[in-house]
Amino acid sequence: METTDTRIRAISEAGGRHVITADGRVVEYSEGGSTQPDATVLVGAYIADYLMPTIPELEEALLRLNLRHITISFPCIGHSSPQPGHCVAEWPETDLLPVLEAAGVPGDASFLYYGSSLGTHYAMAVATHPLTMGRVSALGLRVPYLPRPVSKALSLPDGQMSMPSSAEVAASTRKVRMWKRMVKSSMAMFADYDAEAPGRWAALKRWVMAKGLMGVEAKQFHDLARDYPQFRESFSVLLKHFGVDAMMQECAHDVALDSEVEPRNIPNTGNTVVWYAADDKDCPPSHGKWLAEECLSAGASRVMSGYGHTGGDMIDMPQFWQEMLRVAQ
Secondary structure, three states, X not given: OOOHHHHHHHHHHHOOEEEEOOOOOEEEEEEEEOOOOOOEEEEEEEOOHHHOOOOHHHHHHHHHOOXXXXXXXXXXXXXXOOOOOOOHHHHHHHHHHHHHHHOOOOOOOOEEEEEEOOHHHHHHHHHXXXXXXXXXXXXXXXXXXXOHHHHHHOOOOOOOOOEOOHHHHHHOOHHHHHHHHHHHHHHHHHHOOOOOOOOHHHHHHHHHHHHOOOHHHHHHHHHHHHHOOXXXXXXXXXXXXXXXXXXXXXXXXHXXXXXXXXXXXXXXXXXXXXXXXXXXXXXXXXXXXXXXHHHOOOOEEEEEOOOHHHHHHHOOHHHHHHHHHHXXX
């Protein structure tokens, strides 16, 4: 189990940066992109970029668009300290603001903020928190989903599976141990999926996947890795740093599904970019459609198809950033 000192040492040795929060947690982050004094600050959170493989097209886009890219690891992801049962709505104050201060971003400076999948909950929190909402010049949401209280009020499907609660995870109940086994085996097979491999064993794995948690998604990822091979290594590294324990904490239903984030409080000023996938089996496309067309009157939106949730998360990121710059206020 990592201690504060070992987390800090690991971050330093790998070339990352960190802050210590008011409650003593380690939050890791990294910086990349443009170093020009007039660069626009672009913030994203899920996992700090220094942990991920370099993708040349993204690095080139950050320089071409003159974007200073700050990325943050959520609690329990990478080397950030765990924070079981934390409130996503409070994350902008507890984690984001200390990182911005440590990075030298002036307290009154605006920034672009974007998130994908689980990260869209945090992005919506940033856009609605009283200490940060006035600083968000553009908001980017990729494959978003809504908190369950909102989706139920709108008669839309739940945005995620109802994972065990933080209290159940802490108690390591029988249900939690069962979930961990299912998630671990599904993630391992997901990363190793091959829709074209010959033999009975490969066919058996495909059959198990089709009946399991990630069957359709595994086939979509296989197609994505075939057509966009630069993403395969990134996904494998992400699985390494977003392991089963992190997933059980970050995706506990009281954290990820029943959060207090209220997207209807996002200022509807046309400075939001919403991309979602019509064939997404993880985050219902009806959530992205509602955000883009009814809640926010998005300044830009795109409906993707062919590669499911993962494709909606990863494909054409430079164009997504460019759209955020275009609608920024």
